[in-house]
Amino acid sequence: MKKFIVPLLFSIFSASASAAVVTLNFEGIASNAPVNNFYNGGAGGNYGVQFGSTALGIIDSDAGGTAPIANEPSPNTALAFTTLSGVSNPYLTVATGFDTGFSFFYSSSQAASTYLYDGVDGTGNLLGSLTLVAQSAGNGCAGDPNGRFCNWSQVGLSFNGVAKSIYFGETLNFTVFDNVTLGANLTAVPPPVPEPETYALLLAGLGLIGFSVRRRKASQEYA
Ligand SMILES: [Ca+2]
C-alpha cells in the first residue's frame, strides 16, 4: 500500500506547490471594453497580466453583446485584438514573467502566428511561436444559436526560460480568443499554500483511495 500512496502524496503536493497557473476566461469584461488591467489588479484579479490598449472583451450577440461568436469555451465573453482609430497595441504582457508554457482557444478566419518574447511588449528574444490555422468561420457553423466564429481549437506551447509578453499582431480583427492559460509558475502570483481544510480533504481522499485499492485486491482474491 505504501508503494502506491507515497508517489500519490508527492504528486498531489508538488502539483499544489506549482499550481500558479492562471486561466483567463474574460467573463466580467463589458462588451467591447478594453481588457487593459482587468487581470492586473482590476476586477478580474491580480495576476500581473496586462493587455495592450486595443485588446477588447467581446460578448456574444446572443447574450447581449455584439460579437458573432458561438460555442466559446467559457460563455459568453471572449477576447479580440483590434485596430482602433488606426492604432493597435496587440500585446499581453506579464512584467514579472511566467514560465513553462501557455495555451489558448481560438477561432480565426485567417491564418496567423503569435510570438512569445522574454521582454515586455514584444521586445527581447523570441522564445517560441504558435501557428493558428484559418477555420471555416461562417461555413457550416452551428452554435448558441448563431455566430460566424463557432469553430474553436486549442493550441499551446512549452518553452524554456521566462517569458514576459505575447505578440498577437497578425490576428488583428480576424481572430477571437478565450480561456488563455499562462504558465505553471506565473511569478506574479505567490504559490498557494493549502488551507488546513484542504489537507484534511486530501487525507480523506487518500483514505478513500486506500479503501478502494483494498477492496479491489479483496475482490481479486475472490474472483
Ligand atoms: Ca452566439
Ligand SMILES: [Ca+2]
Ligand atoms: Ca469566456
Ligand SMILES: [Ca+2]
Ligand atoms: Ca455564447
